[in-house]
Amino acid sequence: MELFNPERWAATLANTDLLWQGFLFTIEVSLAGLLVSLLVGTLLGVFSTTQSRVLRGISRVYVEFFQNTPIVVQVFFVYTAGPMLLQAITGAEHVVRIAPFVLVVICVGLYHGAYVAEVIRTGIEAIPRGQMEGAQSQGFTRVQAYRYVILPQTFRIILPPLANQALNLVKNTSVLALIAGGDLMYQADILVADSGYLQGYIVCCAMYFLICFPIAMLVTWLEKRSRAPRKARRTATAGATEAEV
């Protein structure tokens, strides 16, 4: 079995410089993509909870489109159409190349933005209406109520699914390989193609695992924390005991 051939393993492991480069690149793309998806998702998620039909409609169409089409198709489309579109917009002589990094950050960001939007929406909707009314009865404006009362409560609910989205996002950055992106998957593919040793893919998997497993642990921890009851906190003022009452 060549998979256990020590020579092949030695050769592969001696050649991991490019893989580590891809590893770092994948992390960079993931972080940037996550940022885009959080911005897009928060905006659209809040849109979908407003009173405005237009904003809710925009959010709905966006979410349904991105959730119901494959990201690979989206990437290929943007890869092909993007440069032509930019050429048309800027009036350049030739098609305008988009760096693979930018392209995937945009694609992954927009794609996961749709999922993040749903997370944000359900998070806000999970807060009972009485919370807003309680805040308003005290004289808080809607914005203040969101800031002090509603949003802090949503964090607990949305953090686990958001971390889960981050995890999926990392894995989805591997579509970069399809357009020669320089990411981890791409480097592994080159290594395997050059050497003919499949070990490169295994190392590649291990490296993705290195990124994703901690995030998965984070998801589990956040989920546990979001279910745990809040415990009493000792503050400076509350020195009172039962006896004083």
Place this chain on the structure above:
Amino acid sequence: MPNNMIDIVHLNKYFGDLHVLKDVSLSVREGEKVVLIGPSGSGKSTLIRSINWLEEPSSGEVRINGELMTKKNHLEITRKYTSMVFQQFNLYPNMTVMGNLTLAPIKLQKKTREEAEAEAMRSLKRVGLAHKADEYPQNLSGGQQQRVAIARALCTKQPIMLLDEPTSALDPEMVNEVLNVMVELAQENITMICVTHEMGFARQVADRIVFMEDGQILEEGTPEHFFTHPDNPRCQAFLDKIL
């Protein structure tokens, strides 16, 4: 109208096609305790919620201490004059009891944390829950949560307290601890409007009982008048059913 704390004048409220409040007028003097009763769906809650603009009137006026409430000034008036206790408590679950009591004083009334916490402790002592200041609301019983909600309403020191069925969501054995706090509150000069089905409480503390049905006020009077010889036959029918 110098002594009226609240003036509701020809108030109408629609929910879509549903006419919930039909030309309701009601005035409440400073320090008066008014208990609103009536069958469910009669508009009592909508009426009390109109007083702090949780329900915006479809037409008519709400005046607090002579000031006309509008879309623009309702928050300002609410901050100055009214606090509310809800059926479902509506405490903030992400904050401790102390956090619940000090949020509005610190953020809206611009008190220092020390002032706000001292005031909060005074309020908590009054409802007998000073030892729960560091707890989160969901670790308290329903009765305790509602007493915290009353303390929260107290410590912002508005002259009007609105109570919307404060004991309706409680287990029977917890109703009395909340009613006792309310009875004690009623000794003070605070203006109190309470929607409730607790007739014992109504009889004990109300200066005036207002009976509503089908979006209208059908009968008003002292508890004495109201419980012994109400003029309106529907009011009598309601009393027969619940007493």
